[in-house]
Amino acid sequence: MQPYWNAYLFIVLFLVVGILLPVGSLWLVGPLLRPKNPRPEKLTSYESGVEPFGDAHVRYHVRYYLFALLFVVFDVETLFLYPWAVAYGKLGWFGFIEMLIFLVLLAIGLAYAWRKKVLEWN
Amino acid sequence: MWQWQTQPLTWSTFLAMLIGTVVILLLALGVVTYGILAERKVLGWMQGRIGPNRVGPFGLLQTVADVLKLFIKEDVVPAAADRPLFLLAPVLAFVPAFMALAVIPFSMQHIFTAGIGTGLLYYLALSALTIHGVMLGGWASNNKYSLIGGMRSAAQMLSYEVPLGLSLVGVALLAGSLNLNDVVRAQQHLGLWFIIPQFLGFCVFIVAATAELNRTPFDLPEAESELVAGYHTEYSGFRWAFFMLTEYVYLFAMAGLTATLFLGGWSGPWLPGWLWFALKAAAFFFFQFWLRNTMPRIRADQLMTLCWKVLLPLGLVNLVLTAVLKAVLLKG
Numbered sequence: 001m002q003p004y005w006n007a008y009l010f011i012v013l014f015l016v017v018g019i020l021l022p023v024g025s026l027w028l029v030g031p032l033l034r035p036k037n038p039r040p041e042k043l044t045s046y047e048s049g050v051e052p053f054g055d056a057h058v059r060y061h062v063r064y065y066l067f068a069l070l071f072v073v074f075d076v077e078t079l080f081l082y083p084w085a086v087a088y089g090k091l092g093w094f095g096f097i098e099m100l101i102f103l104v105l106l107a108i109g110l111a112y113a114w115r116k117k118v119l120e121w122n
Numbered sequence: 123m124w125q126w127q128t129q130p131l132t133w134s135t136f137l138a139m140l141i142g143t144v145v146i147l148l149l150a151l152g153v154v155t156y157g158i159l160a161e162r163k164v165l166g167w168m169q170g171r172i173g174p175n176r177v178g179p180f181g182l183l184q185t186v187a188d189v190l191k192l193f194i195k196e197d198v199v200p201a202a203a204d205r206p207l208f209l210l211a212p213v214l215a216f217v218p219a220f221m222a223l224a225v226i227p228f229s230m231q232h233i234f235t236a237g238i239g240t241g242l243l244y245y246l247a248l249s250a251l252t253i254h255g256v257m258l259g260g261w262a263s264n265n266k267y268s269l270i271g272g273m274r275s276a277a278q279m280l281s282y283e284v285p286l287g288l289s290l291v292g293v294a295l296l297a298g299s300l301n302l303n304d305v306v307r308a309q310q311h312l313g314l315w316f317i318i319p320q321f322l323g324f325c326v327f328i329v330a331a332t333a334e335l336n337r338t339p340f341d342l343p344e345a346e347s348e349l350v351a352g353y354h355t356e357y358s359g360f361r362w363a364f365f366m367l368t369e370y371v372y373l374f375a376m377a378g379l380t381a382t383l384f385l386g387g388w389s390g391p392w393l394p395g396w397l398w399f400a401l402k403a404a405a406f407f408f409f410q411f412w413l414r415n416t417m418p419r420i421r422a423d424q425l426m427t428l429c430w431k432v433l434l435p436l437g438l439v440n441l442v443l444t445a446v447l448k449a450v451l452l453k454g
Contacts, residue, residue: 006131006139010236011224011244013143018220021147022213022364025193030360035196043201045265046355052202056264064277067426071280074434075250078287081441082243085294088448096445103438110434121426 066118077106146223146235154370155185157407164411195359200263203356207262212357212364215255219372222248226378227303229388229396242300245379246287249334252372253279256343259365260353271352274422275343279334281429286330288437292323292444293383302379306387317384319447322440324384326433328409331376333429336369337410339417342425377406 045052081099088095113119159174159181166173174181199208225241238244253276260272293316294300297308309316317324333340344352354365381387381402388395420428 006135007236007238009131009136010139010143011221011238013139014146014221014224014236015217017143017147018217019213021220022216026197026209026213026360026364030193030197033194034359035194037196038198040201042198045200045202045263046350047266048350052265056202056266056269057261058266058269060269060273064273067277067281070430071284074284075287078284078291079243081288081291082294082300085291086298086300088295088445089298093449096449099445100442103442107435107438110430114431119426119430121423 063121070113070118073109074106077102142235147220150220150223150371150374151367153374154367155189157370157373158185158188158366160407161411161414164408165415168412168415189363192360192363197359197361198356200265200356202264204262204264207258208356209361211255211259211262212361212368213255214258215252215368216364216371218248218251218255219368219375222375223371223378225302226375227306227382227387228378228399237301237303239299239301241302242290242294242305242383245302245375246283246290249372249375250279250283252368255368256353256365259357263353263356265356267350267355268353271343271349271355274349275336275353278336278340278343278425281426282330282333282340282433285326285429285433285437286334288434289323289326289330289440290383292320292440295441295444295448296320302382302387305383306389309386310389315384315386320384320440320444322436323444326437326440327384328380329428330433331380332410332413333425335373335376335410337373338414339420340425341419342422373407373410374403377403380406 045056047053080102084091084095084099091098162184163173163181165171174184177183177187199205222245224236225238225244226235227237228235256279257272257276260268260270260275263269263272293305296312296316296319297305299305299308305316312319332338336343343349349355354362357365378399381399385402385405386398387402388399390398393401
């Protein structure tokens with residue numbers, strides 16, 4: 001299975017080259033070309049022209065967490081579907097019924113979230 | 123030297139791989155440069171303007187000039203920012219977007235890219251990673267607009283990741299493989315682009331893809347009228363340019379994925395494969411520019427409702443229908 005692993009080495013190369021481009025241009029070459037004269041006024045945070053007040057790291061709305069949780073549930077279930085999709089040709093109707101049961105469970109979860117009004121952005 | 127998928131690893135195949143990676147990097151940079159110019163030209167024409175035409179012949183060097191200008195601009199890091207994360211965020215956003223290109227089959231064989239068996243899963247995993255750069259950039263800026271923009275981006279991209287992934291299961295089902303080149307071959311074998319048997323899936327995919335790319339009508343994270351510039355409000359110079367680059371590299375990757383999965387990839391009569399691929403990817407680009415000129419921005423609550431109450435159920439329905447179709451085809 002030697003050639004099989006070659007493709008993964010390729011991906012490592014993409015990672016290395018992908019890191020080299022920003023590192024090279026932002027940290028190695030960039031400082032030689034760009035000016036650097038920071039002043040206190042320049043370094044204030046932008047708040048539409050008024051003096052920034054307070055810290056921006058405030059607590060944010062709980063709905064972000066709810067959507068993150070929904071994402072975890074549904075995305076993982078979607079990932080379970082991929083191996084099934086590839087093997088479906090061999091599984092036939094048995095695989096179809098099994099997946100239908102899985103999808104119904106998933107749909108019940110969605111209906112529950114819908115009913116609980118989690119899917120609304122208000 | 124170019125057949126590394128089937129040959130043992132030697133220095134020569136390693137060198138060929140390195141060349142392939144650099145070629146794809148240059149290709150991506152070129153596509154981004156001229157994609158941005160094409161976008162501005164198309165927007166101009168659709169609005170009865172000429173578009174950029176001063177720098178170089180027909181304005182062809184406009185984006186090059188813009189990039190050079192950004193390169194020699196001061197790199198301002200706000201005093202209140204979380205410095206290490208602020209510096210790191212554009213890199214975190216760019217690297218996965220570029221790595222996603224590693225599995226797109228630009229031509230009949232994987233010459234410049236990797237033909238791994240889990241290509242589609244790999245693409246989905248990496249495209250989801252880009253969210254981290256965007257969210258960390260928004261958080262590390264320590265600016266209220268950035269934080270809200272970053273959180274909105276994260277919520278939007280996370281939500282639309284689900285229908286995007288679900289709509290692609292239908293393709294995997296028809297092709298019986300996750301290797302992107304096998305998907306193209308399956309379409310050739312069927313004699314039909316998957317956009318036809320997977321039309322519902324394609325509709326779900328294209329809406330989710332537009333939302334994933336943060337493009338109009340789903341450009342809420344960068345809603346100028348309320349959030350200034352969203353997560354990159356505090357970014358300037360080349361660091362800002364990397365966020366823009368990420369956005370367009372991701373657009374390129376998505377165009378490649380759409381062409382591969384739904385439009386038959388490199389397959390087509392008469393013309394060479396890479397040209398077919400380029401034409402199909404260009405059609406996706408044009409579609410995105412067209413949308414930007416036509417659609418108003420939708421509201422935040424409509425955004426989430428559309429994703430969870432329309433696209434997700436449609437994706438599930440599409441999956442069941444495709445499974446039935448495939449089972450009938452297998453019998454018949």
